Structure formats: structure tokens, C-alpha cells
């Protein structure tokens with residue numbers, strides 16, 4: 001195993017058996033990729049290609065039909081507090097306050113901790129997501145963004161080895177989304193958390209991810225390629241578009257979603273090896289110069305789902 005390789009997905013497949021009148025459905029097959037410790041990896045692909053199924057398999061919430069997920073040298077075989085999960089619907093316990101929702105998770109993780117230690121751990125993450133002063137509020141008294149912050153604080157508070165996020169900001173307005181993205185960046189910089197996240201938002205992926213896994217269309221989806229984010233790690237939402245690589249990366253992702261995700265499903269390119277999906281570094285290492293017209297037109301396109 002590579003020194004840094006922390007999570008390894010080998011030959012993952014999901015097939016739903018035939019039902020009356022329908023053939024078996026192979027959602028995806030032969031999925032291989034790895035995530036290094038402290039890395040932030042996003043997965044993008046059209047609806048139905050199996051992103052949530054992959055995330056649930058990493059979480060240990062769903063059995064795959066083939067393949068293994070190995071985290072920190074051990075096969076994932078069920079849910080564990082080693083992996084924190086944040087869903088689009090924040091899944092808070094409505095009868096519990098912000099503090100109690102987080103406390104519940106912290107106490108489950110460290111049952112022997114005394115009250116003061118549990119409280120300090122909760123407060124640290126409540127502060128990090130800027131919910132200080134809202135500790136005693138119930139979920140019904142919070143906005144959507146605040147609820148999602150509680151979900152994020154709860155997931156981080158148990159200091160999981162791996163954080164899995166399924167479109168965590170999908171239901172938020174653009175402004176709130178931007179603010180929470182920044183908070184997430186800051187928390188990740190502070191905690192060096194390893195993250196796997198599903199998003200439909202290209203700019204979100206470019207801001208947050210070190211690597212972006214691109215899935216071809218389903219059924220029988222596979223990894224089309226893995227794009228390495230060539231922007232500097234200290235990028236911010238306000239300055240990343242000024243970097244010369246920004247539109248190269250963005251165009252590459254849009255191009256994939258608009259046309260290549262279907263072409264690559266229908267025709268596997270010569271030399272494609274599912275065990276080593278092509279790694280692309282836009283702007284670096286032989287990435288071809290973009291056509292001038294494309295450069296002008298493509299930035300007008302936004303998130304594609």
C-alpha cells in the first residue's frame with residue numbers, strides 16, 4: 001500500500017437483480033480509486049450513475065455486489081463511528097437542542113469522557129461552525145443553513161477517520177452555501193480531515209476538492225477520469241477564478257458532463273484501465289491548450305446535474 005493511501009476502493013460494483021419483466025441493473029462496475037489521508041475528494045456525475053450508492057458503500061451502510069472498501073488497512077463491513085456522514089437532509093433529532101444533538105454523538109464516541117470534556121468537545125465544533133450562542137435552540141428554531149452547520153459540527157465532533165458528505169449543501173441558497181463552504185474549508189485546514197463528498201456543483205468541487213472523480217453516465221457507469229485540482233490549496237471563493245488554471249479545470253469538468261460522460265460510457269477508449277483511471281491535471285503535464293472560442297463560451301455554463 002502506498003504510504004499515504006488511506007482509503008482504497010477495489011473493483012466495487014452494484015447490480016440489482018432482475019425483477020419480473022426487467023433485466024438485472026448494473027448501476028456501476030469495476031470502480032477503483034483511492035483517497036490519501038487528509039485529502040478532500042469530490043465525486044461528480046449525472047443523476048443515477050451511483051454516487052450515493054458508492055458513498056453508502058464507503059460508509060458501510062450498503063452492501064456492494066462485488067469489490068472491497070479498505071480503510072486504514074481494514075475492510076469496511078458495516079457502519080462505524082470511524083466514519084462520519086452528512087446528508088442533504090441534516091437528520092437532526094428534533095426534540096434535542098443543538099448542544100444535545102452533538103453531545104449525543106460525542107458521548108457515543110467516547111462513553112468514558114466526563115461531562116466537562118464532552119461539553120468542551122461539543123463547544124469547539126459549535127464555535128467552528130459559528131453557532132456560538134445557539135446551543136440551546138431546537139432544530140425547528142434554526143434556518144436550513146444553521147441546521148446543516150449542526151450536522152457538520154456533529155460529524156466533525158466525533159473526529160472520524162473519514163467524513164462522507166452526500167450533497168450537504170444541495171438544499172441551501174447560494175449565499176448560505178458559500179458561507180458554509182468557506183467554513184468547511186477552514187475546518188478541514190484545521191483538522192486535516194479526510195473527506196469524500198458528492199456534489200453537483202462544479203465550482204464547489206473546484207473550491208473544496210484536491211481530486212475530482214468523474215463518473216460516466218449510468219447504467220454500467222465507471223470512472224471516466226480523475227481530475228487533480230491544480231489550483232493552490234490556499235485558494236478562496238473570491239480569488240480562485242483569477243488563477244490561470246481555473247477556467248481550464250472548469251471547462252474540463254463542464255466538457256466531461258456535457259458530452260464525454262455519455263461518450264465514454266458508450267465507447268471505452270483504447271488503453272482504458274479501470275484499475276488506473278486516467279488522471280488529468282488541467283493546465284499541467286501535457287493538458288492541451290483550449291480552443292479560444294471554448295474559453296469564452298464555457299464559463300457561462302454553471303452547475304450541471
Ligand SMILES: Nc1ncnc2c1ncn2[C@@H]1O[C@H](COP(=O)(O)OP(=O)(O)OP(=O)(O)O)[C@@H](O)[C@H]1O
Nearest residue numbers: 016025027045046047048049050051052053054218
Ligand atoms: N432498490 C433499488 N432497486 C433497483 N434500482 C435501484 C434501487 N436503489 C437505487 N437504484 C438505482 O441505482 C441507481 C443509482 O442510484 P444512486 O442514488 O446511487 O445514484 P446517484 O448518482 O447518487 O443519483 P443522484 O445524483 O440523482 O442522487 C439509480 O439508477 C437508481 O434508480
